[in-house]
Amino acid sequence: MARPKSEDKRNAILDAATRLFAERGLAAAPTSEISKLAGVAEGTLFTYFGTKDELINSLYREIKLGLADAMMSDFPRKKNVRTRMRHVWDRDVRWGIANPRQRKVLGQLLVSEVLTKQSREAGSAPFVEFQTMIRDGIEGRVFRNDLPVELISKSLGALVEATIDLTVANPSKADRYRESGFQMLWAGITRR
Template sequence: MKANIEDKRKAVMDAALKLFTERGFHGTSTAQISKEAGVATGTLFHYFPTKEDLINNLYFEVKGDLSRTMVKDLELQNTFKDKLKKIWDNLVRWGLDNHNEFLFVGQFCNSPYISNFTREEVMKEYVFLHKLVDDGIKNGDVKELPSELIIAMFYQNSRTLVDVISGCGPSCNENKFIDDGFEIVWNGLTKN
């Protein structure tokens, strides 16, 4: 029985992700989400009393998955640059492997439908990144800029790279694009 409940909840979340990404918040009704998920509208409301609850839960889950992916194998890196490169690689590859999720995060990161509470809870998942950047600034590894600016530029450049790689087709040398993209970001962040 529990598996069936989790299956229905996941179906609702997957349908919402697809439709919110394709149609936006206002262009997606709860009836459309229910139909896409193959569940009754009452089932959707059982899990998520409002569409705002649904989008906040989805945002929290997607951003949590992203943060866990970004730190994968981070402990194996020694230098600040190596750590930042590992985060970059993980972030871009996650974006390529989870394109709808990546689009969703980009669409809704500044959305008024994401509550302050959800944003604060999500930010707890990214303390590692803020600490890494703050340490990099303090140690002189990168320019003395606001850490929020560095993180925003890092993320926005990763979005651009995911779009470029996604659009260049099978002839694209994905690894080279990822490495070259990081070097462009790195050169913009360093003092030299």
């Protein structure tokens, strides 16, 4: 190998892309500006990512990895379902508040037409333990038994979104919103 690719450059490009995508949207962020903001020549962007679509797919995986890391690290595998659920809830909400740009870009990526099936699969792979937890909850009769696993996981995601939106609009109530949101989720999915 003559000259190795630089992890730093790759990250700088992904970082610049995140900023510009968040500010202007995927389509209105030209590769010329992404590379300029990243401090590299436009051609360099294309040695790291073959096409703009490939850059977008890579960015998706990167963001999902970061989110998974935030949510699943220190996951209390041995504790009861409520504790595990709460762990995931808190981490998810906090990540969204602390990473508004990545969250915004994620929203754009998910409705875009450029994400490949593989990327979507790769993106959800790090969350397997989360699915397991939900199945535990159903089998252990903690959760209601008429709710499909997917409804529970999607609902958590959806309620997290609502909670973050509110917190962003009114940051001083962050703790209250996070608490209320979880109460609502928990009341919704558990047996009475």
